[in-house]
Amino acid sequence: MVNNDIDVNDELDSDCLTGLSDEEIKLRVQKGKSNVVPKAPSRTISQIIRANLFTLFNAINLVLAVVVIIAGSPKNSLFAGVIITNTLVGVVQELRAKATLEKLSVLNMSKVKVLRNKHEKEINLEDVVIDDLIILVPGMQLVADCIVIDKNEFEADESMLTGESDSVIKKSGDELLSGSFIVGGNGYAKVIRVGKDTYAAKLAEEARKFKKIKSELQTSVNKILKIVIWLILPISALLITTQILFTKVTWQDAVISAAAGIVGMIPEGLVLLTSLTFVVGIVRLSKWKTLVQELPATEVLARVDVLCLDKTGTITEGKLNLEKIVPMGTHSIEDIEDILAALSGAFPSTNPTQQAILDKYPKCPNYKLKSNIPFSSARKWSGVEFENEGAWVLGAPEMILKDRYEEIRDDVEKEAQKGRRVLLLASLNNESLTEDLPENIDKAALLLIEDIIRKEAPGTLEYFRREGVEIKIISGDNPVTVAAVAKRAGVFNAESYIDARTLPESQEELAEIIENNTVFGRVTPHQKKALVNALKSKGHTVGMTGDGVNDVLALKESDCGIAMASGSDAAKAVSQLVLLDSNFSALPEIVLEGRRMINNLENVSNLYLTKTVYSILLSLIFGIIALPYPMQPIQLSLIGAIAIGLPSFFLALGPNKDRVKSGFLERVLSVSIVNGCVITLAVVAMSIIGFIHRIPVGQSRTLAVIIVGGISLVILTRVSYPLNGWKLGMVSAMIGIFSITFIFPITRRLFSFSITDLIYIFIAIFFVVVSWPLINLILEIYEQIKNKRKLKNK
Template structure:
């Protein structure tokens, strides 16, 4: 602080007083944003009530009340119940996530009342003096008061280069400190900060980064929403004008068709499934910043991991310090051990490596007068070294390949045995040049080698074994020596870990893409290269997850389909990731994968049930328009079928464990399974209606027989998608059959179930057996057509 004015020094030393803080709090100058990416309580309630389909339900309810058809309002309790359940589950999930976010909320070291204290970043006020060190995310717009830091603003500007910030430089909120340490004064906080304004713009534009499942469901709902209004109008016109039906009958028939076309429970099912998964993961200390990450991680086929903090524990230990045998050019008075002590004492304790070295040097008990640093260059993940200037020379500490460069082969024999055993080795050397900031261009004479080790995580082997069984390829991407990383990866049980390469040799996109096919371990990877590796994997058609815990991982994490951070790592990485392991236990990764599979597979299976009804109602409505017959079913009958063949079994099946690997695209998978049942329904019911007209059967008989026929086909498809069966699935099937029979017998008036004539019963039996055969053959036909299409598509490629 020697070059600073007295006023600035006092500001840094004193900070704000309690009275000054309170004054700013009263003025609203607090670093608390009212703009959030998550839903507020109000937004959750409104998003579940003020929906397009709820508006449709309100309109058709008014129409049914208008014509006095109160019995056909049976869908209303289901809709109201769906809405309430959806609100309650989302609020419960929000409550749990809010509590976890508080635990994982960013903290800052602030100077107040002449003392340092750590507080939540949202409790900072304008003009607060904060201390920023490596790994911190800058929480508000600020100006550097004292010190020098290297900052990465890639998350804000897209510029990946590290920018040096010195006294007077502006710091943008949302950027993060890569190296160094400084005191900064907050200028713009809360809603006035740069990151908050960006967040507001992003929120106003909407979120296009939806998961495939949500995107597919939105597509379905969109097209159904567009189609139901004109179809409804045409059905009413046909019934009332063309077929000369009464106003009541025309409206009831139209409403029945529309209810059948609306997937009223599909959104609710998806919302509840995601909310329950979020809560289940929360109990395992897994925080989701983004619920779409559940699906993304469940689909992952390539997992990129960093060595430190993922394969190994975050803590680092110095095993030993070895004096170099090649330092003959130095005077005999040079003491490498003393230099190491002075070096460690001068560096800020802002990363795990320096922390480990400091712990080691404290045990050496060297108490002579220490050198005073003239200039300090903090460690950078780009240059792979740090540097200090003392009166007797310039010294560097870093990765041997980067520090020694073309002279690396001269020291390789001294350190090769340590590298091969999985140790990390740093070289401490004297630099003959003067400028160390922009890279080392002159000779470095090695003084000694620091041998460090990270203990491999206890459950690493089990975790990587799981991913191997699931067909997930693991790529290790690290800034350390590739041979060292390879050895660590082998001990962790990663398949093909002996295939390693130095990323410094991958200087073209073609080399990068080729290396990804051949190698498992990538060493000496820069932060930008990590990002390029992830992009190359995605361009090759892979679904990529990236795990990390340091600021050098953030660019790659932001580009991955799913990003996972350890809470024990840098604050910036934890805030940038979609998934945060709060206890930093990598063994939880299979839990997230399995939870994602449960959600996607179960929602996919249940969506088939909903889509069957939609396909049937749409096609039957079109057939009734084409052949000019009135839609044969009533809304109460559709509600009965929906309840016991779709709604209840769909929700119960969505809660069941499901470890099956996700394959194919959501919409295609759902359509392939729903189409045979939907076509079976419409062909069987349309044939029954035509036969009923031939035999001059009462319309009530035809409607009841159609309802029962839909129930039969509904349970056939339910049986099909529930395979393989277990006790729970048998229980679900029996419960719903019993429920439908009970309502058909004891609540027959409510659901418009009337007695059928003998001819009608006979037709029902015949068409039920025919429907089973039709469904079976249509399923085989559609599967064959899909295989043929896939072969043709593959040949074209």
């Protein structure tokens, strides 16, 4: 709603701007007219506790524990300890993640410059009040709804609000809606709506909802859990029924046996571990000043095989150095320097080119300004007109000279090949400054400007080259200049460049061109998006870095958008990762964190899902053959802790730099099913032997624990490969602890182990020993079949 206290058309003359006084600011804050943006929904501590405590898996474990206690065996309800463990770990890690994210968000809080008490002041967006005068510069996102004041003009991108891709010229009296971006123009706008009355509160959320990042890990785990949930219900019913009605044991023993089968089917540790892996990744990346705006972002970046980089602000610092001025007309170098200083100082705020000139010539002559035209991405030039010195323009030579560009083409391209940006300073020969430049422009000088390459860029680019990640440089600048800068930075095949103005519109043709070229110059925002889509159409996983408004569409379209904190609010709003200190060298660390996360989770998933597979198979088989279930809950808890729970914690957090492969779900399921089938076959064979030889149930279960625990430790050893010092120590410790439980009387009583004949123990150990080569054989046969199918499909 427009402020009713003060007419927005009053006091808009930019020649006498003062901004609000302290009293006026205080009055507006008291009336609730400050830009307090509604906070993003965040769970309270009680909500976090409830969310982690009241889960389906916890409910199943709790019911089974109560039933087992009623059956008279409290020790067999120890598996319910997972409820406390899962809840505590989940709550603690979520609180840590929340604290980390809030801390990082504060570090990344948007700032805005306003004019108050005749002085410029930088404040938080929430401190903006109605009638504040905001200083607008290109690349800035509007934090409140404003109106353009007198003698100011802007070029605004409202695509995120209206869906229209073309930028809109905003003149005096026009509204600038929050959520739009300033593409061109420098000056002032007056705030007319704040807080929940603006688009600002909704923009960031809507931008992030533009697409949900695709996590293969989360998708795969969710698929597995859905399948398991559907299997648990009927198999549990079958097992409970047969254990109570058909086995020759007491109802208490039957209930305890059924509980063991059901508990084993639940992969609750996998759910917890997946969440923990993402959360720990966020905490680790905070050390590298990286804000993770979507949890799976590190995973996706680790899968990226093509990384698109915007030159400015990514491989370069975004700062320019005016290296040389080449006079071309009758004007002296001193006159040219004065005009450049005056032109660059004629706007309220400066772009990098103007700043480079001002750094070189900080002393501005006292010329009286008649009018100015700010730089526009469409015009690619800016201009000023002085009372006594005439009108001057500065910008891209081809845009200023148009048909006369051939006069200096060779000079421009010669310098561009050296990686320099070439700008033309020209006089309008006593004609007035308008947006339509005259034909008889007088060339005054060429400005040779160089990008300052980030110190860390060459090492980071070399890392990605070694890791097989293709680099594509996509920029709005001259392709020859961009290629030269890319070569200086160490981009492989940087000499293979193309002017985007010659690109076809067909995605198929575009896909072939982008595959065969590295550097793309003069690229429009929509072409950046098209190039990303073309790469994705070829099956690539595409990462995109950027810092400007012109990168927004491509950042949205990429699989993983990465923004520099020093860049525009627009880029940060739509990216999954924000480099808070704009440090390009953090990207390899993010990739390594993603690799560690994915590869380790895949390895430990084999442990959890193997348990689920053999528990489902054993429950189904023993439910059908009506024999007592071969293990008790406490025995299964021992195996789960020794061979899965404790080791998986260390394995998940250990280093792992292996390249990420696609097909997570297929690999995990194939290995887990093979492991689970081998364990099931061994246990069923041992149970049949025990049934034939009339081995007591207690002794038969002890033999089953030896087999299941032993083969699980074999699988743990396989998962831990390659065995280094700490992994070997961990596996040895787990084997030692498992063996000790059979030796001491106190542990034998605790886990209900019975002494049995040595011959049967040797048979059980034999099953454990042969499991390794048997698993190898089955997996080799599976791989051969899979490879034959691939060849056949080709």
